Amino acid sequence: MPSWFDKVFSGGAGKTKAGAKPPEEKVQLRNPILDDPEFQEEQAKPRPERAKPRRVIEPTILADDAKAVSSGDELRIKAKPAADGRSCTVYIDRPLLERHSAWFTSPSAAFGNSPLAESIFEIGGIESVQIHGGTILVTRDPYVKESWADTSKEIATRIRGHFGKGAAIVTDAFLSGLPAEKDIQDKLQVVIDTEVNPGIAAHSGSISLERVEANTVFIRMMGGCQGCAASAVTLKQGIFQSFREAVPQVGAILDVTEHAAGTNPYYTSLPAGMRADA
């Protein structure tokens, strides 16, 4: 066999030619952090015990002025922007809709269905308007620079103007166009069984359809990411989109595990003789 063969396949051990340079010593690479005494001491500490996954209950947060009471004919309105700035919840001291709810994502969707929502869309930059009970949830384009303090004042002006005219919150055409509760319930149950729950089962989560009141949907979320707020928001957005694709007439979708869902924490009394559906 030629001499090069031996060099290649035997490593050349003991067969180095006279005068040839010895192989260089291999550099031993080691992370110096591993040898740090403080790091080693930290690693030696016992690890905290892991919590077992269990059902997580969302608490009801009590608002400081939850006992505010409506006073006569004066319309009292509060606004509370969301932390991410994308939406603002407007609380009115009287119910706008009792069992029904309305959700519109454009001026054209509100046209002919809700004069109040149409008026709010005229503000500009508004992406959606949801009306349920005594609250209006407004989302807007994230690039709108106006503060929610200013926008909510404009919304309040339009609400007061609407009440001043005695106009309906939603039209008869909107109400008559809603499917029956049973139909909504059946269609959403199919979505839950075939699409939603199989999708979130990998996260040990599931949702159940608690009940349907008119076109307002109440769900119960269970398991999931153990109360992690960020994942809950993402999860809900996906679920709500699936629901609305199946039944476009669905209004508010509320999670009953959030005990304050659907309630107005600031105004609790109802003026005598007030009708919700004007």
Place this chain on the structure above:
Amino acid sequence: MPKLQQFDVKLKTGASGRSTVPRYSINGFLLDFEHTGGGTGPGEEFQALGNPDSFPHTLLLIGPDDGAWDIADISITYHCAGEPPYSLRFAGVTLDGESDLNIWQTRPQPAFDV
């Protein structure tokens, strides 16, 4: 996300209490409260300090291993790094051998009259 250095818990037990000292979990890790006072028997008040000094993705009050624990009222003061503390009150809730309570809440946004 703020770094939660400490939080103070004050809770009042309702009709049904628990015999073991409550614990909490942060990001899935179980930890003991510090400087505990009072008790968790029926009608008793319990105060404790949680000292996670970490960024909470989840912060849970662990329910009892068995039986029901009726919590009538909870008040928590959160101390986050670089921010003034804020307090929240939660409505009553009942925990059992299969449930925990989410007690992580970011600073609430103020509501204002318009």
